[in-house]
Amino acid sequence: MAEIRSIGQIDGVEVQSALLGRTDGLHVLLLSYGARLAELWVPDRDGRLADIVLGHDRLEDWATQGGYLGATCGRYANRIAKGQFVMDGRLVQLDRNEGEQHLHGGSFGLDRKTWQIESHSAEHVTFATVSPAGEMGYPGRLSVRTTYRLEGSVLQIRMEAETDAPTVVNLVNHAYFNLAGQQSGDMRTQLLRIDAAHYLPVDAQLIPTGELCPVADTAHDFRSLRLIGDPWPSPGGFDHNFCLSAPLDADSGLRPCAEALDPTSGRRLRLWTTEPGVQLYTGAHFDGTPGKAGATYPHFAGFALETQRFPDSPNQPAFPSSRLDPGQPYDHHMHFDFTPQSPRGI
Numbered sequence: 442m443a444e445i446r447s448i449g450q451i452d453g454v455e456v457q458s459a460l461l462g463r464t465d466g467l468h469v470l471l472l473s474y475g476a477r478l479a480e481l482w483v484p485d486r487d488g489r490l491a492d493i494v495l496g497h498d499r500l501e502d503w504a505t506q507g508g509y510l511g512a513t514c515g516r517y518a519n520r521i522a523k524g525q526f527v528m529d530g531r532l533v534q535l536d537r538n539e540g541e542q543h544l545h546g547g548s549f550g551l552d553r554k555t556w557q558i559e560s561h562s563a564e565h566v567t568f569a570t571v572s573p574a575g576e577m578g579y580p581g582r583l584s585v586r587t588t589y590r591l592e593g594s595v596l597q598i599r600m601e602a603e604t605d606a607p608t609v610v611n612l613v614n615h616a617y618f619n620l621a622g623q624q625s626g627d628m629r630t631q632l633l634r635i636d637a638a639h640y641l642p643v644d645a646q647l648i649p650t651g652e653l654c655p656v657a658d659t660a661h662d663f664r665s666l667r668l669i670g671d672p673w674p675s676p677g678g679f680d681h682n683f684c685l686s687a688p689l690d691a692d693s694g695l696r697p698c699a700e701a702l703d704p705t706s707g708r709r710l711r712l713w714t715t716e717p718g719v720q721l722y723t724g725a726h727f728d729g730t731p732g733k734a735g736a737t738y739p740h741f742a743g744f745a746l747e748t749q750r751f752p753d754s755p756n757q758p759a760f761p762s763s764r765l766d767p768g769q770p771y772d773h774h775m776h777f778d779f780t781p782q783s784p785r786g787i
Contacts, residue, residue, distance in 0.1 A: 629670025
């Protein structure tokens with residue numbers, strides 16, 4: 442069974458940790474606060490382990506530092522313009538927590554809830570919570586589950602939701618990766634490939650303009666492995682949705698999404714998803730943020746790959762729909778394979 446421990450309280454509510462896997466091999470540490478991925482220990486090509494996700498040592502830092510590190514974010518992750526949209530002829534006004542915009546579910550999103558551990562085994566942990574009708578302005582009572590499953594070198598994350606009234610849902614996992622190790626500083630010399638021929642340009646508030654633009658001949662072209670930080674679209678790096686190119690596989694129900702590689706260690710991440718888009722965010726906001734094992738995180742200390750529905754889709758009829766109706770399950774999968782690169786580069 443997963444190793445479950447009580448690690449303290451946030452806002453008077455007990456927070457639990459859950460350990461999956463053997464500590465002499467690939468293993469993960471999860472927190473019930475935000476149903477989050479707190480540690481991810483992955484071997485390099487020589488079997489040496491490193492924790493490759495950013496996080497904090499102190500429980501209070503998870504609650505106060507911001508950045509959504511490792512959390513399940515929603516109800517609607519990413520941005521909704523002016524925090525509003527029209528549903529069935531009615532204007533819905535959400536909490537606005539990034540200037541005039543709604544971001545990652547609002548000022549009290551799913552990342553700030555302490556979830557319950559609903560079930561666990563040697564291979565999985567399932568967290569569950571409820572967002573009541575009207576919370577952060579959302580219609581409908583939403584029941585949510587996040588399941589982490591570890592099988593060999595593969596970590597699966599499954600986010601599920603059900604509603605009792607029409608609403609919008611877009612859940613993401615917000616882990617930040619640094620394949621050299623969470624304490625290794627700037628990750629811009631690591632390599633990334635994204636299976637996307639188009640991306641969404643954004644305005645000054647990071648709201649999509651509605652266009653789908655080709656990545657060819659732009660800084661957004663990750664169709665083959667290349668340095669994350671060269672070329673760089675702006676001093677702030679990337680915070681953009683990429684529109685995934687491949688259809689869903691008929692057998693697995695997944696589409697290829699991304700691959701990342703640290704050439705020095707050989708640690709590699711390969712990602713598949715059910716979702717039509719992925720947000721690449723390169724961590725411009727880090728600036729001396731307290732990390733784990735005495736680390737502090739500088740600008741660009743880690744990159745996030747948030748598989749998702751497109752940002753602002755409730756206001757963009759041409760984007761894939763994020764509407765969820767009663768009786769219709771929301772079921773979002775991410776599959777990560779952390780098999781390292783061999784010395785021959787295979």
